[in-house]
Amino acid sequence: MNGEIDNLAFEKQLLASGARLIGGMDEAGRGPLAGPVVAAAVIMPLDDIIEGIDDSKKVSEKKREILYDKIIEKAIAYKICLADEKVIDEINILSATKKAMTECVMGLSVRPDIVLVDAVKLTLEVPTKAIIKGDALSYSIAAASILAKVYRDRLMREYDIIYPAYGFSKHKGYGTKEHIDALRTVGPSPIHRRSFITHFVDDDE
Numbered sequence: 001m002n003g004e005i006d007n008l009a010f011e012k013q014l015l016a017s018g019a020r021l022i023g024g025m026d027e028a029g030r031g032p033l034a035g036p037v038v039a040a041a042v043i044m045p046l047d048d049i050i051e052g053i054d055d056s057k058k059v060s061e062k063k064r065e066i067l068y069d070k071i072i073e074k075a076i077a078y079k080i081c082l083a084d085e086k087v088i089d090e091i092n093i094l095s096a097t098k099k100a101m102t103e104c105v106m107g108l109s110v111r112p113d114i115v116l117v118d119a120v121k122l123t124l125e126v127p128t129k130a131i132i133k134g135d136a137l138s139y140s141i142a143a144a145s146i147l148a149k150v151y152r153d154r155l156m157r158e159y160d161i162i163y164p165a166y167g168f169s170k171h172k173g174y175g176t177k178e179h180i181d182a183l184r185t186v187g188p189s190p191i192h193r194r195s196f197i198t199h200f201v202d203d204d205e
Contacts, residue, residue, distance in 0.1 A: 007136070007137060007138055007139045008049075008138075008139050010129075010137065015046065021043050021076065021110060021112045022043065022046065022112060023116065023140060023144075024042055024044065024139070024141040024143055024144040025041040025101055025104060025117045025141065026039070026040060026117070026135050026141050026145035027040075027101065027118070028145070028148035028152040029148075029152050030093055030097055031174060032172060032196075033175050033179065033183070033192060033193060033196045033200075034173035034191050035152070035155065035168070035191055036155070037088060037096055037097050038081070038149075038152040039104045039148060040079070040145075041101070041104035041108055041115065041144060042143050043075060043078070043140075044071070044139065044140055050070050050074060052067060053142045053143050056146045057149075061153070064150050068146055071143050075143075077108045077109045078108070079103075079105075080104070081100045081104045082152075083097070083100045085190075085192060085194075088193050089194050098120060098122060102122065105122075105124055105128075106125075112126060113126075113127070114128065114129060115128045116129050116131055117131065117134065118133075118134035118145065119131070119132055152172065159173075159189075163191065165182050165185075165189075166179055166183070166186070166189065167182065180200050183200050
């Protein structure tokens with residue numbers, strides 16, 4: 001063996017046990033100080049593999065954009081959902097992530113036999129299997145991770161136009177020094193997560 005991970009190992013095991021339609025699900029944006037958390041669920045054909053699909057964090061931004069379009073073109077079904085900063089502040093980030101993920105699975109136009117999920121345990125009508133570091137271990141989860149990441153990055157670039165003081169197009173809402181300095185100087189924007197920024201601003205408004 002050359003040490004490479006077989007990112008179809010989980011899918012092959014499920015196919016061997018009788019599953020036909022295997023979904024993958026992941027999220028992007030649990031850590032940022034601003035913007036939504038975005039979840040994506042996708043059912044990919046496993047007899048027509050797209051080369052280069054991997055954990056979105058390991059793929060360059062330019063390549064992610066290309067893969068995003070290929071995934072959408074080839075997907076049997078996909079759904080992208082989000083929970084915005086208000087929902088995150090109201091119910092906490094993990095609950096908001098689970099909410100978006102649940103909406104994704106239930107919103108798929110085709111019902112999968114099982115959904116592989118990156119790390120998050122869910123109880124749904126559709127069977128799910130949480131896999132630690134699943135975006136690196138499962139082709140289906142990796143495809144979902146690219147959909148979620150690209151969709152969210154595009155959204156944050158749009159927010160950068162609306163709220164140009166923070167540099168959202170560069171850091172996508174994560175807590176970089178530039179972002180925190182702007183937050184302290186300008187104050188929070190409407191898309192900042194109030195529950196995430198209490199250490200950086202006195203929000204008495």
